[in-house]
Amino acid sequence: MITLTYVYWLAGAAFAAYSLLGLRNKRPGNAAFWGLLALSMFAGDRLGDFGNGLLVLGLVGIAGFGGLKRAEGDEVAITVKQERAKRHGNGLFAIALIIPAVALIGTLLFKRVPEWIDPKQVTLISLALGVLLALAVGYVRLRPAPMLPIQQGSRLIDSVGWAAILPQMLASLGAVFALAGVGDVVGGLAGQAIPQGSLIGAVLAYGLGMALFTMVMGNAFAAFPVMVAAIGMPLLIKQYGGDPAIVCAIGMLAGFCGTLMTPMAANFNLVPAALLELKDKNGVIKAQIGTALPLLAVNIALIYLLAFR
């Protein structure tokens, strides 16, 4: 059966290639960083928990003290790209769209063959298949130098730098927070902050608490069970008789407004800033605040108006 393990091997191979290029380009920090990540992808299940922990400390040690150098130099000249763009025209889009198309078709089809493909991981497996297919078509149609995709991939990953593992690191921090019971303490505090007998106060505390705690954790999924246990269930649903579907569904979306406003949601906010090579790392967040705040107010109003009819 095809499982996520194969996808990890593919990712490991890509990171190993970036590591070797780092060695060749005399950037030992980059070589070590991507090499450790390749090791994690290939052999993470055999390193043991403590071994994986040491691997993380290695990654942080390299990145935290400036060991990663940015990419430079080998970008293709703009005139060459313009000439090639004219020559290949919209065929370039066709290749680019192979990845989402395969991800889409695979997600829909592979669920029907659970004996061949792990049904819980169809999306990532389809994404990996899409990448391989797009690469194959790219080689045939564009006839690049054999090493070009890996060289360009290496340049892009070096421009993203340590931000590439930030989402994974934050997910891991969430696990440590859960182990230490951070959620229960925050929930208790939020529960205490509400004036007795005020429905609108309880709705405000629930919506704002969801957004704020999501901003701290970087993830509405971590904030949601805590706020429901602290305010949503005992007050809004049990005491005031709110509709549980509305309280939960719109409460989660209030959390999503928090996701738009926090650097802790690195994969949505910091990684794109790195990918687009923005000078201001918080540029994406700044563009989102003007949408997130009014939308948060709308969500709180919707809970108040719809859930207690």
Added chain:
Amino acid sequence: MWTLAGIAVIVAGFMLRFNPLLVIVVSALVTGLVAGLDLHAIIAAFGKAFNDSRYVSVVWIVLPVIGLLEAFGLQERARGLIAGLKGATVGRLLTGYLLIRQATAALGLTSVAGHPQTVRPLVAPMAEAAAQQQKGTLSEDESETVKAYAAATDNVGLFFGEDIFLAIGSILLMKGLLEQYGIILDPFELSVWAIPTAIAALLIHGFRLWRLDRRLAGK
């Protein structure tokens, strides 16, 4: 109360602009120590969680394809396509993308688009090209703003579309959590309540994109 020391470390560390990876590790250490774990246990807990969430970093396998296509002029072609359209503006382009992203996410197709797959190679260069048509040349700040709005539009579309789909993670999380309290709901009863917010998100973000057009045209 001391359990929250790790959160204080995160907030202070991000504000003082230390390297976020360092801040995260220090926060995990502080949180674990306060909770009474020893150093070995904290490192092991973090290592286990890191290994369990490797799937988060798999998305970087798209970079060789994106890099290959960019070397062959994908961004230039995307710009050229927009430059050939009369009446293309950043606002109209991104509002269209917002609608598509919301609609596909509402059908559960969340990974059809995304920052590495679509925003960097296609949407951001198209948005820049449209802004150049509106204004002639862009200052560096304006070009940054337009690119940031391209990424922001992807996020808004994804977040406020995906919950309309029945089988998305957050809907299943809600259903599971409510079951623990003895409330049994159909996923459909939850996902239908994502629709009002989805409409509000389209209106609010669409309005801001229209204002972005006005700002670009006014200068």
